[in-house]
Amino acid sequence: MDKFTTLTGVAAPLPMVNVDTDMIIPKDYLKTIKRTGLGRGLFADMRYYEDGSENPDFVLNKPAYRTAQILVVGDNFGCGSSREHAPWALLDFGIRCIISTSFADIFYNNSFKNGILLITLDSRQHAMLMEDAARGANGTLIIDLEANDIRRFDGSVIEFDLDETRRHCLLSGLDEIGLTIEKASTIDEFEKKISQSRLWM
Structure with a gap:
Protein backbone atom coordinates (compact mmCIF):
# COMPACT_ATOMS: atom_id res chain seq x y z
CA MET A 1 0.00 0.00 0.00
CA ASP A 2 1.38 3.43 -0.93
CA LYS A 3 2.20 5.80 1.90
CA PHE A 4 0.04 8.87 2.37
CA THR A 5 1.86 11.91 3.76
CA THR A 6 0.97 15.04 1.80
CA LEU A 7 -1.35 15.31 -1.18
CA THR A 8 -1.65 18.44 -3.33
CA GLY A 9 -4.27 18.61 -6.03
CA VAL A 10 -7.57 19.74 -7.42
CA ALA A 11 -10.64 18.56 -5.54
CA ALA A 12 -13.70 17.53 -7.54
CA PRO A 13 -17.10 18.52 -6.09
CA LEU A 14 -19.82 15.87 -5.90
CA PRO A 15 -22.50 17.43 -3.66
CA MET A 16 -24.96 14.54 -3.95
CA VAL A 17 -26.12 12.95 -0.67
CA ASN A 18 -26.52 9.20 -0.07
CA VAL A 19 -24.22 8.13 -2.91
CA ASP A 20 -24.26 4.36 -2.48
CA THR A 21 -21.69 1.78 -3.51
CA ASP A 22 -23.75 0.75 -6.55
CA MET A 23 -23.46 4.33 -7.82
CA ILE A 24 -19.72 4.31 -7.09
CA ILE A 25 -19.17 1.04 -8.99
CA PRO A 26 -22.22 -0.56 -10.70
CA LYS A 27 -22.81 -4.30 -10.37
CA ASP A 28 -21.74 -4.93 -13.98
CA TYR A 29 -18.13 -4.39 -12.87
CA LEU A 30 -18.18 -6.89 -10.00
CA LYS A 31 -17.20 -9.93 -12.10
CA THR A 32 -13.51 -9.50 -11.29
CA ILE A 33 -11.55 -9.77 -8.06
CA LYS A 34 -8.66 -7.81 -9.53
CA ARG A 35 -8.11 -4.34 -8.09
CA THR A 36 -6.86 -2.87 -11.34
CA GLY A 37 -8.97 -1.65 -14.25
CA LEU A 38 -11.99 -0.73 -12.12
CA GLY A 39 -11.37 3.00 -12.48
CA ARG A 40 -13.08 2.76 -15.87
CA GLY A 41 -16.30 1.80 -14.09
CA LEU A 42 -16.16 4.46 -11.38
CA PHE A 43 -19.54 6.29 -11.34
CA ALA A 44 -20.19 4.60 -14.71
CA ASP A 45 -23.94 5.23 -14.77
CA MET A 46 -23.29 8.95 -14.36
CA GLN A 69 -7.20 12.93 -6.56
CA ILE A 70 -9.55 14.49 -4.01
CA LEU A 71 -13.35 14.35 -3.85
CA VAL A 72 -15.56 16.64 -1.77
CA VAL A 73 -18.83 14.73 -1.49
CA GLY A 74 -22.26 14.95 0.13
CA ASP A 75 -23.49 13.40 3.36
CA ASN A 76 -23.58 9.61 3.94
CA PHE A 77 -21.19 8.76 1.12
CA GLY A 78 -20.61 5.04 0.47
CA CYS A 79 -23.90 3.74 1.88
CA GLY A 80 -25.56 0.60 0.51
CA SER A 81 -23.88 -2.77 0.02
CA SER A 82 -20.45 -3.52 1.45
CA ARG A 83 -18.70 -4.14 -1.89
CA GLU A 84 -14.95 -3.60 -1.59
CA HIS A 85 -14.88 -2.88 -5.32
CA ALA A 86 -16.01 0.67 -4.45
CA PRO A 87 -12.72 1.79 -2.85
CA TRP A 88 -10.81 -0.29 -5.43
CA ALA A 89 -12.48 1.70 -8.24
CA LEU A 90 -11.82 5.03 -6.53
CA LEU A 91 -8.17 4.18 -5.96
CA ASP A 92 -7.70 2.84 -9.50
CA PHE A 93 -9.09 6.11 -10.88
CA GLY A 94 -6.59 8.00 -8.73
CA ILE A 95 -8.69 9.18 -5.77
CA ARG A 96 -6.60 9.23 -2.57
CA CYS A 97 -8.74 11.45 -0.32
CA ILE A 98 -12.49 11.97 0.15
CA ILE A 99 -13.99 14.73 2.28
CA SER A 100 -17.57 14.64 3.63
CA THR A 101 -19.74 15.31 6.65
CA SER A 102 -20.33 11.57 7.12
CA PHE A 103 -19.55 8.18 5.59
CA ALA A 104 -21.18 4.76 5.75
CA ASP A 105 -19.28 2.64 8.30
CA ILE A 106 -18.29 -0.34 6.12
CA PHE A 107 -17.19 1.89 3.25
CA TYR A 108 -15.21 4.00 5.72
CA ASN A 109 -13.31 0.95 7.00
CA ASN A 110 -12.75 -0.53 3.53
CA SER A 111 -11.34 2.75 2.22
CA PHE A 112 -8.67 3.00 4.90
CA LYS A 113 -7.72 -0.63 4.32
CA ASN A 114 -6.99 0.31 0.72
CA GLY A 115 -5.01 3.46 1.43
CA ILE A 116 -7.69 6.11 0.89
CA LEU A 117 -7.89 8.91 3.46
CA LEU A 118 -11.44 9.81 4.47
CA ILE A 119 -11.88 13.12 6.28
CA THR A 120 -15.04 14.01 8.19
CA LEU A 121 -15.74 17.71 8.79
CA ASP A 122 -18.58 19.76 10.20
CA SER A 123 -21.08 21.28 7.78
CA ARG A 124 -19.51 24.76 7.84
CA GLN A 125 -16.00 23.54 7.02
CA HIS A 126 -17.38 21.12 4.46
CA ALA A 127 -19.29 23.91 2.70
CA MET A 128 -16.10 25.97 2.45
CA LEU A 129 -14.24 23.13 0.75
CA MET A 130 -17.16 22.39 -1.56
CA GLU A 131 -16.93 26.00 -2.72
CA ASP A 132 -13.17 25.62 -3.19
CA ALA A 133 -13.71 22.47 -5.26
CA ALA A 134 -16.16 24.33 -7.51
CA ARG A 135 -13.29 26.67 -8.50
CA GLY A 136 -11.65 23.91 -10.55
CA ALA A 137 -7.93 24.39 -11.13
CA ASN A 138 -8.12 27.57 -9.04
CA GLY A 139 -9.18 25.64 -5.94
CA THR A 140 -6.18 23.42 -5.21
CA LEU A 141 -6.08 21.82 -1.76
CA ILE A 142 -3.11 20.51 0.20
CA ILE A 143 -3.92 17.57 2.47
CA ASP A 144 -1.21 17.18 5.11
CA LEU A 145 -1.71 13.99 7.10
CA GLU A 146 1.39 14.57 9.23
CA ALA A 147 -0.07 17.89 10.42
CA ASN A 148 -3.71 16.70 10.27
CA ASP A 149 -4.80 19.73 8.30
CA ILE A 150 -6.08 20.94 4.94
CA ARG A 151 -4.57 24.05 3.37
CA ARG A 152 -6.99 25.95 1.15
CA PHE A 153 -6.14 27.91 -2.00
CA ASP A 154 -6.24 31.19 -0.03
CA GLY A 155 -3.74 29.93 2.55
CA SER A 156 -6.24 29.34 5.35
CA VAL A 157 -6.09 26.02 7.19
CA ILE A 158 -8.76 23.55 8.32
CA GLU A 159 -7.73 20.98 10.91
CA PHE A 160 -9.23 17.50 11.07
CA ASP A 161 -9.22 14.60 13.52
CA LEU A 162 -8.31 11.01 12.70
CA ASP A 163 -7.91 7.85 14.73
CA GLU A 164 -4.21 7.47 15.49
CA THR A 165 -4.00 3.84 14.32
CA ARG A 166 -5.52 4.68 10.93
CA ARG A 167 -3.20 7.68 10.66
CA HIS A 168 -0.15 5.55 11.44
CA CYS A 169 -1.14 2.94 8.85
CA LEU A 170 -1.58 5.52 6.09
CA LEU A 171 1.63 7.39 6.91
CA SER A 172 3.56 4.10 6.94
CA GLY A 173 1.78 2.49 3.98
CA LEU A 174 0.54 -0.42 6.09
CA ASP A 175 -2.58 -2.53 5.64
CA GLU A 176 -3.75 -4.83 8.47
CA ILE A 177 -1.26 -7.55 7.49
CA GLY A 178 1.56 -5.03 7.37
CA LEU A 179 0.54 -3.65 10.76
CA THR A 180 0.71 -7.18 12.19
CA ILE A 181 4.12 -7.85 10.62
CA GLU A 182 5.35 -4.61 12.16
CA LYS A 183 4.76 -6.27 15.55
CA ALA A 184 6.52 -9.50 14.55
CA SER A 185 9.27 -9.28 17.20
CA THR A 186 6.70 -8.73 19.96
CA ILE A 187 4.62 -11.65 18.70
CA ASP A 188 7.70 -13.91 18.56
CA GLU A 189 8.67 -12.93 22.10
CA PHE A 190 5.15 -13.66 23.36
CA GLU A 191 5.03 -17.07 21.66
CA LYS A 192 8.43 -17.98 23.10
CA LYS A 193 7.31 -17.00 26.60
CA ILE A 194 4.08 -18.97 26.28
CA SER A 195 5.87 -22.10 25.02
CA GLN A 196 8.23 -21.97 28.00
CA SER A 197 5.51 -21.48 30.61
CA ARG A 198 2.99 -23.91 29.09
CA LEU A 199 4.97 -26.94 28.07
CA TRP A 200 1.85 -28.91 27.23
CA MET A 201 0.98 -26.56 24.35
Missing part, protein backbone atom coordinates in the same frame (compact mmCIF):
# COMPACT_ATOMS: atom_id res chain seq x y z
CA ARG A 47 -20.05 9.21 -16.37
CA TYR A 48 -21.31 7.51 -19.54
CA TYR A 49 -24.37 7.47 -21.75
CA GLU A 50 -25.96 4.15 -22.73
CA ASP A 51 -23.89 4.04 -25.93
CA GLY A 52 -20.68 4.23 -23.87
CA SER A 53 -19.83 7.82 -24.75
CA GLU A 54 -18.91 10.25 -21.99
CA ASN A 55 -21.43 12.52 -20.35
CA PRO A 56 -19.69 15.91 -20.54
CA ASP A 57 -21.79 17.25 -17.67
CA PHE A 58 -20.46 14.76 -15.12
CA VAL A 59 -17.83 16.35 -12.93
CA LEU A 60 -15.00 13.84 -13.53
CA ASN A 61 -15.40 14.24 -17.30
CA LYS A 62 -14.79 17.98 -17.14
CA PRO A 63 -11.24 19.05 -18.08
CA ALA A 64 -10.44 20.58 -14.68
CA TYR A 65 -11.27 17.38 -12.80
CA ARG A 66 -10.12 14.51 -15.05
CA THR A 67 -7.06 13.88 -12.88
CA ALA A 68 -8.63 14.81 -9.53
Whole structure:
Protein backbone atom coordinates (compact mmCIF):
# COMPACT_ATOMS: atom_id res chain seq x y z
CA MET A 1 0.00 0.00 0.00
CA ASP A 2 1.38 3.43 -0.93
CA LYS A 3 2.20 5.80 1.90
CA PHE A 4 0.04 8.87 2.37
CA THR A 5 1.86 11.91 3.76
CA THR A 6 0.97 15.04 1.80
CA LEU A 7 -1.35 15.31 -1.18
CA THR A 8 -1.65 18.44 -3.33
CA GLY A 9 -4.27 18.61 -6.03
CA VAL A 10 -7.57 19.74 -7.42
CA ALA A 11 -10.64 18.56 -5.54
CA ALA A 12 -13.70 17.53 -7.54
CA PRO A 13 -17.10 18.52 -6.09
CA LEU A 14 -19.82 15.87 -5.90
CA PRO A 15 -22.50 17.43 -3.66
CA MET A 16 -24.96 14.54 -3.95
CA VAL A 17 -26.12 12.95 -0.67
CA ASN A 18 -26.52 9.20 -0.07
CA VAL A 19 -24.22 8.13 -2.91
CA ASP A 20 -24.26 4.36 -2.48
CA THR A 21 -21.69 1.78 -3.51
CA ASP A 22 -23.75 0.75 -6.55
CA MET A 23 -23.46 4.33 -7.82
CA ILE A 24 -19.72 4.31 -7.09
CA ILE A 25 -19.17 1.04 -8.99
CA PRO A 26 -22.22 -0.56 -10.70
CA LYS A 27 -22.81 -4.30 -10.37
CA ASP A 28 -21.74 -4.93 -13.98
CA TYR A 29 -18.13 -4.39 -12.87
CA LEU A 30 -18.18 -6.89 -10.00
CA LYS A 31 -17.20 -9.93 -12.10
CA THR A 32 -13.51 -9.50 -11.29
CA ILE A 33 -11.55 -9.77 -8.06
CA LYS A 34 -8.66 -7.81 -9.53
CA ARG A 35 -8.11 -4.34 -8.09
CA THR A 36 -6.86 -2.87 -11.34
CA GLY A 37 -8.97 -1.65 -14.25
CA LEU A 38 -11.99 -0.73 -12.12
CA GLY A 39 -11.37 3.00 -12.48
CA ARG A 40 -13.08 2.76 -15.87
CA GLY A 41 -16.30 1.80 -14.09
CA LEU A 42 -16.16 4.46 -11.38
CA PHE A 43 -19.54 6.29 -11.34
CA ALA A 44 -20.19 4.60 -14.71
CA ASP A 45 -23.94 5.23 -14.77
CA MET A 46 -23.29 8.95 -14.36
CA ARG A 47 -20.05 9.21 -16.37
CA TYR A 48 -21.31 7.51 -19.54
CA TYR A 49 -24.37 7.47 -21.75
CA GLU A 50 -25.96 4.15 -22.73
CA ASP A 51 -23.89 4.04 -25.93
CA GLY A 52 -20.68 4.23 -23.87
CA SER A 53 -19.83 7.82 -24.75
CA GLU A 54 -18.91 10.25 -21.99
CA ASN A 55 -21.43 12.52 -20.35
CA PRO A 56 -19.69 15.91 -20.54
CA ASP A 57 -21.79 17.25 -17.67
CA PHE A 58 -20.46 14.76 -15.12
CA VAL A 59 -17.83 16.35 -12.93
CA LEU A 60 -15.00 13.84 -13.53
CA ASN A 61 -15.40 14.24 -17.30
CA LYS A 62 -14.79 17.98 -17.14
CA PRO A 63 -11.24 19.05 -18.08
CA ALA A 64 -10.44 20.58 -14.68
CA TYR A 65 -11.27 17.38 -12.80
CA ARG A 66 -10.12 14.51 -15.05
CA THR A 67 -7.06 13.88 -12.88
CA ALA A 68 -8.63 14.81 -9.53
CA GLN A 69 -7.20 12.93 -6.56
CA ILE A 70 -9.55 14.49 -4.01
CA LEU A 71 -13.35 14.35 -3.85
CA VAL A 72 -15.56 16.64 -1.77
CA VAL A 73 -18.83 14.73 -1.49
CA GLY A 74 -22.26 14.95 0.13
CA ASP A 75 -23.49 13.40 3.36
CA ASN A 76 -23.58 9.61 3.94
CA PHE A 77 -21.19 8.76 1.12
CA GLY A 78 -20.61 5.04 0.47
CA CYS A 79 -23.90 3.74 1.88
CA GLY A 80 -25.56 0.60 0.51
CA SER A 81 -23.88 -2.77 0.02
CA SER A 82 -20.45 -3.52 1.45
CA ARG A 83 -18.70 -4.14 -1.89
CA GLU A 84 -14.95 -3.60 -1.59
CA HIS A 85 -14.88 -2.88 -5.32
CA ALA A 86 -16.01 0.67 -4.45
CA PRO A 87 -12.72 1.79 -2.85
CA TRP A 88 -10.81 -0.29 -5.43
CA ALA A 89 -12.48 1.70 -8.24
CA LEU A 90 -11.82 5.03 -6.53
CA LEU A 91 -8.17 4.18 -5.96
CA ASP A 92 -7.70 2.84 -9.50
CA PHE A 93 -9.09 6.11 -10.88
CA GLY A 94 -6.59 8.00 -8.73
CA ILE A 95 -8.69 9.18 -5.77
CA ARG A 96 -6.60 9.23 -2.57
CA CYS A 97 -8.74 11.45 -0.32
CA ILE A 98 -12.49 11.97 0.15
CA ILE A 99 -13.99 14.73 2.28
CA SER A 100 -17.57 14.64 3.63
CA THR A 101 -19.74 15.31 6.65
CA SER A 102 -20.33 11.57 7.12
CA PHE A 103 -19.55 8.18 5.59
CA ALA A 104 -21.18 4.76 5.75
CA ASP A 105 -19.28 2.64 8.30
CA ILE A 106 -18.29 -0.34 6.12
CA PHE A 107 -17.19 1.89 3.25
CA TYR A 108 -15.21 4.00 5.72
CA ASN A 109 -13.31 0.95 7.00
CA ASN A 110 -12.75 -0.53 3.53
CA SER A 111 -11.34 2.75 2.22
CA PHE A 112 -8.67 3.00 4.90
CA LYS A 113 -7.72 -0.63 4.32
CA ASN A 114 -6.99 0.31 0.72
CA GLY A 115 -5.01 3.46 1.43
CA ILE A 116 -7.69 6.11 0.89
CA LEU A 117 -7.89 8.91 3.46
CA LEU A 118 -11.44 9.81 4.47
CA ILE A 119 -11.88 13.12 6.28
CA THR A 120 -15.04 14.01 8.19
CA LEU A 121 -15.74 17.71 8.79
CA ASP A 122 -18.58 19.76 10.20
CA SER A 123 -21.08 21.28 7.78
CA ARG A 124 -19.51 24.76 7.84
CA GLN A 125 -16.00 23.54 7.02
CA HIS A 126 -17.38 21.12 4.46
CA ALA A 127 -19.29 23.91 2.70
CA MET A 128 -16.10 25.97 2.45
CA LEU A 129 -14.24 23.13 0.75
CA MET A 130 -17.16 22.39 -1.56
CA GLU A 131 -16.93 26.00 -2.72
CA ASP A 132 -13.17 25.62 -3.19
CA ALA A 133 -13.71 22.47 -5.26
CA ALA A 134 -16.16 24.33 -7.51
CA ARG A 135 -13.29 26.67 -8.50
CA GLY A 136 -11.65 23.91 -10.55
CA ALA A 137 -7.93 24.39 -11.13
CA ASN A 138 -8.12 27.57 -9.04
CA GLY A 139 -9.18 25.64 -5.94
CA THR A 140 -6.18 23.42 -5.21
CA LEU A 141 -6.08 21.82 -1.76
CA ILE A 142 -3.11 20.51 0.20
CA ILE A 143 -3.92 17.57 2.47
CA ASP A 144 -1.21 17.18 5.11
CA LEU A 145 -1.71 13.99 7.10
CA GLU A 146 1.39 14.57 9.23
CA ALA A 147 -0.07 17.89 10.42
CA ASN A 148 -3.71 16.70 10.27
CA ASP A 149 -4.80 19.73 8.30
CA ILE A 150 -6.08 20.94 4.94
CA ARG A 151 -4.57 24.05 3.37
CA ARG A 152 -6.99 25.95 1.15
CA PHE A 153 -6.14 27.91 -2.00
CA ASP A 154 -6.24 31.19 -0.03
CA GLY A 155 -3.74 29.93 2.55
CA SER A 156 -6.24 29.34 5.35
CA VAL A 157 -6.09 26.02 7.19
CA ILE A 158 -8.76 23.55 8.32
CA GLU A 159 -7.73 20.98 10.91
CA PHE A 160 -9.23 17.50 11.07
CA ASP A 161 -9.22 14.60 13.52
CA LEU A 162 -8.31 11.01 12.70
CA ASP A 163 -7.91 7.85 14.73
CA GLU A 164 -4.21 7.47 15.49
CA THR A 165 -4.00 3.84 14.32
CA ARG A 166 -5.52 4.68 10.93
CA ARG A 167 -3.20 7.68 10.66
CA HIS A 168 -0.15 5.55 11.44
CA CYS A 169 -1.14 2.94 8.85
CA LEU A 170 -1.58 5.52 6.09
CA LEU A 171 1.63 7.39 6.91
CA SER A 172 3.56 4.10 6.94
CA GLY A 173 1.78 2.49 3.98
CA LEU A 174 0.54 -0.42 6.09
CA ASP A 175 -2.58 -2.53 5.64
CA GLU A 176 -3.75 -4.83 8.47
CA ILE A 177 -1.26 -7.55 7.49
CA GLY A 178 1.56 -5.03 7.37
CA LEU A 179 0.54 -3.65 10.76
CA THR A 180 0.71 -7.18 12.19
CA ILE A 181 4.12 -7.85 10.62
CA GLU A 182 5.35 -4.61 12.16
CA LYS A 183 4.76 -6.27 15.55
CA ALA A 184 6.52 -9.50 14.55
CA SER A 185 9.27 -9.28 17.20
CA THR A 186 6.70 -8.73 19.96
CA ILE A 187 4.62 -11.65 18.70
CA ASP A 188 7.70 -13.91 18.56
CA GLU A 189 8.67 -12.93 22.10
CA PHE A 190 5.15 -13.66 23.36
CA GLU A 191 5.03 -17.07 21.66
CA LYS A 192 8.43 -17.98 23.10
CA LYS A 193 7.31 -17.00 26.60
CA ILE A 194 4.08 -18.97 26.28
CA SER A 195 5.87 -22.10 25.02
CA GLN A 196 8.23 -21.97 28.00
CA SER A 197 5.51 -21.48 30.61
CA ARG A 198 2.99 -23.91 29.09
CA LEU A 199 4.97 -26.94 28.07
CA TRP A 200 1.85 -28.91 27.23
CA MET A 201 0.98 -26.56 24.35
